[in-house]
Amino acid sequence: MRLLDMTTFAVLVRNRHFGRTAEEMNTTQPAVSSRLAAMEAELGCRLIHRAGSEFRLTPEGEQVLVAFQGVLRSMDLLKASLKNPQHEANVVVRIGAIDSVIATWMPDMVESLHLRMPNLKVELTVESTKRLIYGMNKGEFDLIFAVDPAIGDGFRSFVSCVWQMIWAASPKIVDPDRIHSVDELANMPIITFPKNTPPYRQIAPYFQDEQVLASKLTSSNSLFAIIKMCMDGLGVAAIPSVVIERELGSGLLNPMQVAKRFPPLPIIATYQSSTEQEIILRVVSQAQESARKFCGRVNPSTAWLA
Template sequence: MRILDLNTFLVLARNRHFGRAAQEMNTTQPAISTRLAALEAEFGCRLVHRGDREFRLTPEGERVLEVFQKVIDDLEGLRSELKQGYSATTTIRIGVIDSVASTWMPHLVESLHKEAPNLRIELTVESTTALVEHMEKGKFDLIFCLDPAIGDGFRSFVACVWQMTWAGSPKLVQPDRAYNVDELAKMPIVTFPKDTPPYRQIAPYFQDERVLASKMTSSNSLFAIINLLIDGFGVAAIPTVTIERELKSGLLHQMDVAKWFPPMPIIATYQSSTHQKVIQFVADKVREVAGDFARSRPGQAWTTETMPG
């Protein structure tokens, strides 16, 4: 996912018309449609209603718009106020998974904006597998995902740890019922991609490799997983902080389970050989911002220092 794609969606939502959006961005209408299609494919859901004359965002599109607007606003503000501090030529390339982008990443960008207005940030949202691969190829200075990048020039630390909640639609889940492991195993399961930590925990959680071949759907998009849950395609162990709104609105129910799913660490990996002072400054801000975020959600997120034993 590129910043260009985020901007395209914002311009399209503002103009409410493909032709006007193309004109504003000095491109063609098919180009706008292609970028929108790429976003919908990545998220696994429709973001814009088709088939009627009135332009309307879907509920998923509204949620995407809110997150995109916050990220772009922070980045644009940062770029527009490069007046002091670090050199304007210093660019930090940051890669994140979408669950980080939709939670505390805007707070990090805002904090960097205030303390280092000359620092230029390039933010990319991708899957854990892609982030680690691109980090190892030198395309990022700092990544936040579920696995570390391994190499002599890399340093990693746990930015925060998220509670995992079993959740599902009211179509499948009874909020006043307690579910044991055998009952969960019989339900369709939605999870993160193969070879990610949450996926690797599925078999040990159920103590049965056959669960991996049962009714299970995986996706590298948090938005897609949430939408699948809302539509009743299955239940999932998902970070509680990423579905706060859906739980509050009743679109999803938190399941009462006999066995908790292991918590999920968010791993920060950074280049230790380039922009050392700048990278260290950013890493310190990460620890501060992630810690503040965790403290604001007791029982849902922790740092390694505050995690219950």
Template sequence: MRILDMKTFVVLARNRHFGRTAEELNTTQPAISSRLAAIEREFACRLVERGEGRFALTLDGEHVLRHFETILENIETLRGEIGEGAGHAPGPLRIGAIDSVSSTWMPLLIDSLHHTFPNLKIEMTVDGTKPLLTGMRKGDFDLVFCLHPVLDDGFRNYTACVFQMTWAGSPKLIDPDRTYSVAALADMPIISFPKDSPPYQMVAPYFHDEQVLASKLTSCNSLYAIINLLIDGFGVGAVPSVTISRELSSGLLNPIKVAKRFPPMPIIASYQASTQQDFIRRVVRRARATAEHYCAKVNPAHAWID
């Protein structure tokens, strides 16, 4: 039996969709159906129940899936062991991250990966949590760092690190000696992330819990743009402390003393668990070590490992 057929079945079981599987494997739906049929002929049993939009593995299918995953994992382990000295990597590695990660410890991770895998090609995408999760489910990424986990079958998740959020604003707006209540913040123009984003979903309850509504709220989908708007005095905002450390130390922004602390923001890593398993595990180990190293260097109140 071909490795390609086993990989096809594992990817199909994860996607539960012939079209998405064909797209991920850069082939056609008839080719996927043909590979599945070949496996079913090999074992003389039905592995998938499908029809009328329904897709489910049979009991035999679940059994075959577990064995195929083990076989593919062993193959990847063997490849890793053989290619360890030469920095073997199947590549390209497709990483997605929100901008608070890309602007902090992601460059350190990329440098570490290039040191471990000198010939590794890395495709980096910076986007919001929602499109990153969508892309992960479609097979566009091998590893993403965002604010929510991928809870579907075939994925694994862990908390990469935690970022503390800081209310900040231009010295033109902020009195550094004053402690601002939630109501006082709500009276000021507020710069926030888009309404469908996890950070915004943290901002809204911050005010609603105190029965205060922010009357002047501007949303933006770019952390860099939000920071520039804060510097220019267009409003105040809650952003990860580590992303504005230079602006705070230079006086371009002032931290706001608040009566109610803004909750910290966990960064969640999600990765595919059914393909290139040993390689992805090695990448994840590098990512864990990089995040830990970064958090050890910065203010422990601003970023930490949970």
């Protein structure tokens, strides 16, 4: 397989148009079609489904695209390193994460990246899941950690870890020995994330009726603000237990016994697979290692790998 063919395929997938691809590659449309046909013949499978105006990759095409991008990126990095041994110094990795990740294993990840790739520049942003996904789709991030994945061509996602969620509140307002039913929880003041956010989507089904939250709900887009309001006795909240270990240990918050456990919360990583691929994959690998180390240090019932 020629590098020219791999490049043509990658450009064709990006443009989704044979004419524009031919123009960008400084060739003709029949030449682009011929290269695609040759690749499909060599690989023994269809790579692109075309029907009228529809243009989409087949499952085999998705696999081939990832492989081709890896080869092309490796060649680009090789050329760059031959010209400039300090290529990493010119690369900025933009990482976005929700606050529960920032509060747990993200510091280890950033420190380890600086030790292993000292010339790499890391830009870290703390945002909500909705804002992180929006930024990922706009090209503002290379890697994000959120409650939902970003979906699109060139994105790859995986579950980095899972948080156990518990109901917690100030000892001023709850009895830690009492087992609370769902109906009893529904009659308490509840603190959670704003409506139409991914964390809120977990709260409403728990009660089976979103209306029970209408009159007693206080919302904030900050996990740390929610924790502070809980400590002040303003209500109860479903919180990742691993994030509030210190508050639970000091008695500032009490875990609530409940008849129905709150479902665990997966933390999903999404990364760009088409830009600076070798470096991004090294960053992703470090993220997985830092999450693994963190989950190995804490109570296994509070955080674990998928």
